[in-house]
Amino acid sequence: MLDRAASQHASRVMSIARDHAHKGERLPDAAIARSWTRCIDGYGLDPTLNRRPLVVERTMLESRQEHLRDLIDIARVEMDSLYQQIAGSGSAILLSDADGVILNCVTSPNLARMFQGAGLWLGANWSEQHEGTNGIGTCVVERQPVTVHRDEHFLSSHIGLACSAAPIFDAHGKLLAVLDASSVNSRDSKQSQFHALALATMSAKTIENCCFQRQFSQSWVLRFHTRPEFVGLLSEGLLAFDGGGRILAGNQSALNQFGQISREELIQLKVSDIFDLSLDVLMGRSSQQTNGGVWPLLDRRGHGYFAMLRAPDVYNVTPISVARRTAPSRSPLQTGGRAAACLDVTPPRMDLSGLAGGDAAMAFNVRCAQKVANRNVTILLNGETGTGKEAFAKAIHEASDRADKAFVAINCASIPENLIESELFGYKHGAFTGARREGMRGKILQAHGGTLFLDEIGDMPPHLQTRLLRVLEEREVVPLGGETPIPVDLHVVSATHRNLQELVAAGSFREDLFYRLNGLVLTLPALRQRQDLREVIRRVLAAEADGQTVRLSEEAHAALLGYAWPGNIRQLRNILRTASALCEDGIVQLDDLPAEIAGRTQPAMSVPPRLALACEAAVPMSLASGADIDAGESSALLSAEKTALLRELEQHRWNMTNTARDLGLSRNTLYRKLKKHGITPPTLS
Numbered sequence: 001m002l003d004r005a006a007s008q009h010a011s012r013v014m015s016i017a018r019d020h021a022h023k024g025e026r027l028p029d030a031a032i033a034r035s036w037t038r039c040i041d042g043y044g045l046d047p048t049l050n051r052r053p054l055v056v057e058r059t060m061l062e063s064r065q066e067h068l069r070d071l072i073d074i075a076r077v078e079m080d081s082l083y084q085q086i087a088g089s090g091s092a093i094l095l096s097d098a099d100g101v102i103l104n105c106v107t108s109p110n111l112a113r114m115f116q117g118a119g120l121w122l123g124a125n126w127s128e129q130h131e132g133t134n135g136i137g138t139c140v141v142e143r144q145p146v147t148v149h150r151d152e153h154f155l156s157s158h159i160g161l162a163c164s165a166a167p168i169f170d171a172h173g174k175l176l177a178v179l180d181a182s183s184v185n186s187r188d189s190k191q192s193q194f195h196a197l198a199l200a201t202m203s204a205k206t207i208e209n210c211c212f213q214r215q216f217s218q219s220w221v222l223r224f225h226t227r228p229e230f231v232g233l234l235s236e237g238l239l240a241f242d243g244g245g246r247i248l249a250g251n252q253s254a255l256n257q258f259g260q261i262s263r264e265e266l267i268q269l270k271v272s273d274i275f276d277l278s279l280d281v282l283m284g285r286s287s288q289q290t291n292g293g294v295w296p297l298l299d300r301r302g303h304g305y306f307a308m309l310r311a312p313d314v315y316n317v318t319p320i321s322v323a324r325r326t327a328p329s330r331s332p333l334q335t336g337g338r339a340a341a342c343l344d345v346t347p348p349r350m351d352l353s354g355l356a357g358g359d360a361a362m363a364f365n366v367r368c369a370q371k372v373a374n375r376n377v378t379i380l381l382n383g384e385t386g387t388g389k390e391a392f393a394k395a396i397h398e399a400s401d402r403a404d405k406a407f408v409a410i411n412c413a414s415i416p417e418n419l420i421e422s423e424l425f426g427y428k429h430g431a432f433t434g435a436r437r438e439g440m441r442g443k444i445l446q447a448h449g450g451t452l453f454l455d456e457i458g459d460m461p462p463h464l465q466t467r468l469l470r471v472l473e474e475r476e477v478v479p480l481g482g483e484t485p486i487p488v489d490l491h492v493v494s495a496t497h498r499n500l501q502e503l504v505a506a507g508s509f510r511e512d513l514f515y516r517l518n519g520l521v522l523t524l525p526a527l528r529q530r531q532d533l534r535e536v537i538r539r540v541l542a543a544e545a546d547g548q549t550v551r552l553s554e555e556a557h558a559a560l561l562g563y564a565w566p567g568n569i570r571q572l573r574n575i576l577r578t579a580s581a582l583c584e585d586g587i588v589q590l591d592d593l594p595a596e597i598a599g600r601t602q603p604a605m606s607v608p609p610r611l612a613l614a615c616e617a618a619v620p621m622s623l624a625s626g627a628d629i630d631a632g633e634s635s636a637l638l639s640a641e642k643t644a645l646l647r648e649l650e651q652h653r654w655n656m657t658n659t660a661r662d663l664g665l666s667r668n669t670l671y672r673k674l675k676k677h678g679i680t681p682p683t684l685s
């Protein structure tokens with residue numbers, strides 16, 4: 001039976017919509033009035049309808065998400081930031097497609113059930129035709145930002161909601177998506193929703209501008225405004241054009257600033273038809289801005305603008321220091337920290353969302369990790385060497401409530417078997433010959449309250465697996481030589497590049513420990529599998545260029561994109577660091593890259609330039625790539641590798657970190673190689 005409030009709402013809606021008045025009351029908001037009329041006359045809806053929104057099938061949802069994958073990736077950061085800004089009001093931030101189907105949602109885990117109950121969840125269709133007047137659906141039809149507050153909803157079943165939604169358009173003015181901030185059972189007034197609406201509108205604009213820049217990353221993009229301080233901000237005009245000066249697209253602000261010109265007319269023009277300067281002169285300006293912000297230019301009507309020009313991506317990698325200089329200064333109020341997200345030259349962010357980059361598999365990993373970061377769930381990270389497992393573990397720690405406590409990492413492959421026990425569990429004074437007088441707190445106790453990262457867990461010796469399992473089960477540790485257990489509170493994240501299940505099957509890894517460690521298993525993609533390789537290259541170069549302006553030649557960029565990256569991000573970092581140091585005039589050419597990447601033919605034992613410079617020795621390729629030598633490889637190759645390893649180790653006085661860094665290997669890989677060649681560090685023999 002319809003409750004009283006619902007039936008009163010229904011009769012009020014009908015009388016206002018039909019007679020445009022109800023007890024002298026009129027709807028102040030014209031968009032809501034239009035929507036109510038559409039609901040009755042257009043869709044034949046009945047305000048007393050009480051039903052949950054239609055939810056599209058999972059495969060349909062996935063295909064809709066796939067269709068807008070780039071936009072969803074770009075929007076993710078903005079949605080997180082919008083959520084942080086209005087989190088206190090118990091809201092969810094939703095992203096729908098142009099049909100009103102929700103494709104992504106950010107809210108607190110505590111509120112998820114409530115939003116799901118209200119139908120504000122993935123796959124739900126909030127089009128006006130189905131759900132009557134509502135934030136998402138009405139925004140889709142009105143193509144402008146709207147707030148639909150409580151009893152402005154058409155259906156009685158939605159009058160607990162307060163929604164503020166803003167449209168996101170593509171570069172050609174087509175509606176792509178709607179960004180919406182919604183709350184359920186909100187007691188706030190409509191006025192207080194204006195704040196949410198303003199923030200949602202700014203976020204939608206930021207996403208729109210970022211999508212524009214991403215879509216035209218291979219073209220020239222002019223960013224301009226009549227006021228210099230607005231270039232680089234949300235209201236800037238964007239104009240994309242090709243190498244011949246033909247205009248490909250302009251955003252709404254560009255159209256507004258040019259006055260009486262339609263989109264269709266705009267894309268018939270060349271950039272020199274609008275601005276009073278030749279294409280050569282304009283393109284020449286793209287390098288000037290790195291030395292001094294925006295520059296003035298006139299259009300053919302004599303109107304003045306200020307502009308920045310972004311060259312096609314392939315040629316243009318600017319370090320963050322330069323990006324900061326070129327972006328006009330702005331107050332925190334103006335940007336709300338959002339313009340930075342729009343610049344595509346930021347060096348890699350090593351927090352969880354930053355690590356996701358624009359890759360779907362990483363984004364999935366990040367979402368899962370965020371959900372369990374504060375639950376007592378052990379996490380096992382799989383992935384090839386150098387894929388960023390330790391960086392990911394650290395980011396999980398920093399995203400958790402344990403962030404202000406220790407993050408302690410121990411590498412089970414790099415510590416000799418006889419030392420792992422004391423390193424991990426610690427020892428009491430006099431526990432064994434050579435023990436320190438004062439004893440030692442092991443890594444487990446050092447991590448108390450924080451996170452213990454067990455790297456290369458597959459290399460943990462069997463008898464220590466049993467002790468570790470006991471610590472994890474009983475949450476207490478007994479140091480060597482001690483008797484009293486000490487309670488310990490840990491979040492355990494472990495990592496391996498090996499297949500633990502195979503090790504279990506082979507009997508070298510305890511099955512019960514395996515199940516204890518794999519509460520959540522995440523596989524970090526190899527660099528060659530990442531969808532955002534282009535972006536990772538750009539950002540890592542920006543970080544490794546050490547404050548210089550460094551660009552990639554077209555050939556060098558293509559070679560980096562085509563390479564298989566066996567050593568993953570670590571290898572990429574090392575190679576770009578070397579290349580940016582070697583390159584002339586700030587442009588990395590093919591010759592600045594190692595032979596195996598540049599595709600230069602080389603003799604079987606030739607040397608990457610960096611290693612050749614370092615030791616003048618014939619270091620096999622596998623050393624630099626981080627790959628292990630196959631069993632079938634020649635003994636000449638093996639012995640060359642051993643000689644090169646020994647020489648490097650001697651040069652670095654057996655400092656493993658420095659040796660690994662200079663060889664471009666991870667410490668794990670270096671230790672594996674030592675093991676394979678039977679090389680034992682002198683101090684440990």
Ligand SMILES: Nc1ncnc2c1ncn2[C@@H]1O[C@H](COP(=O)(O)OP(=O)(O)OP(=O)(O)O)[C@@H](O)[C@H]1O
Binds near residue numbers: 384388540
């Ligand atoms: N998303 C990223 N962007 C830029 N650099 C990254 C990223 N992820 C990791 N790195 C860097 O790549 C290098 C390798 O990362 P990390 O040591 O975390 O890899 P790993 O998978 O733990 O390697 P291993 O298995 O060899 O221990 C580090 O220098 C790290 O800072």
